[in-house]
Amino acid sequence: MFAIAGLALGILIGVFVDPTVPVWLQPFLPVAVVAGLDALFGAARAWLEGKFHDRVFVMSFFWNVVVACLLVWLGTQLGVGQAMTTAVVVVLGIRIFSNTASIRRLIFKA
């Protein structure tokens, strides 16, 4: 409850504030956004299954974003930045797809 409210409020604040993202953060933005989306869909599925806990949601969001950015950073250090970004986005995309499939089953069959 608090997590969703906090997230919604944060998004609202982000819409009205106009920041400039520093240049060194630019390569990490796509994976961070996709990791956040994965956590969001996982939370939606958990909520539909009746197992949602906001602490788990926030921790999974945070952890996903951190791990995804770390992997991409490691990849850029090793020279495989683009490939690593692709791999992270592919895996997160697969998880998003499977979570949304469960959501679909839960909504339209339950």
Place this chain on the structure above:
Amino acid sequence: MTRGTHGRQREPVSTPVEQSQDPAASMSLLNQLLMNPLDAGYEAWVDPPESRQVRWGYRLLVLLLALALGVGLTFAVRALRVPESASLRSELLERARERQMVVTELEAEVADLSTQVNAHVEAQGTGSSATDTPLALSTATSTVTGPGLFVTLKDSQDADAASRPGGGAVRDQDLRMVVNALWAAGAEAISVNDNRIAPGTFIRTAGSVILVNVTATEAPYEIRAIGDANALSTALVRGSTGDYLSSAESVIGISVSASAQSSVTMVGTDLQVLRYARIIDSSGGQ
């Protein structure tokens, strides 16, 4: 992930293969794809025994963290969105207009400050261009009125203007020839489209507009001069200037017309560049 959740499940909805002692536990990615289990965190959640304060403390922490994540997510999404090329042009136009407004404001501020400076200098009473009339005239810093001449240069209005050299437009050298001829004939003050010509003023083309100092002007160009109207208008038709203007009229198609005026007024300009200043320590002054 598998070992941590092994002994703490409540009621497993599905029994993923990874929960047992599977030697291929490290292949959990493929298992995840096949079995599609819920995220392990939600699956294994047990309400921990906490006091109320700790629980509210955690709730506050969750709220703040969620706020930060929401803000970060929106920043990232906004930074990633690429503007469409159609709006890029209007964006550049907007920025150009904003900068132009800033320039106009600064010019107004400069004019305001210079009048204040002149007022202070006059109060001092020391000789300066503000009080010394001949000096003010030659440096074009004061408002002047007197009989004079209006000279109007227009772009070519013919139907075949586009085929003429330069598109039939008045060029900066045409304006310069007129202004120089007027000075030589004894004009005391000249302005082009209400821009006063001071000793350091230049008339140059930049791109497709003619700049007088740094102000853009456009056709038709009205040059006002204070002086003897007869002498001034004669200077425009005789001599090398007369030849130049008549050839410009025939080749490029511009039109030059002059009319005498009994009273011409033009304001002064203050484009002094400060190169050297010394604070005078006087008893009553500032």
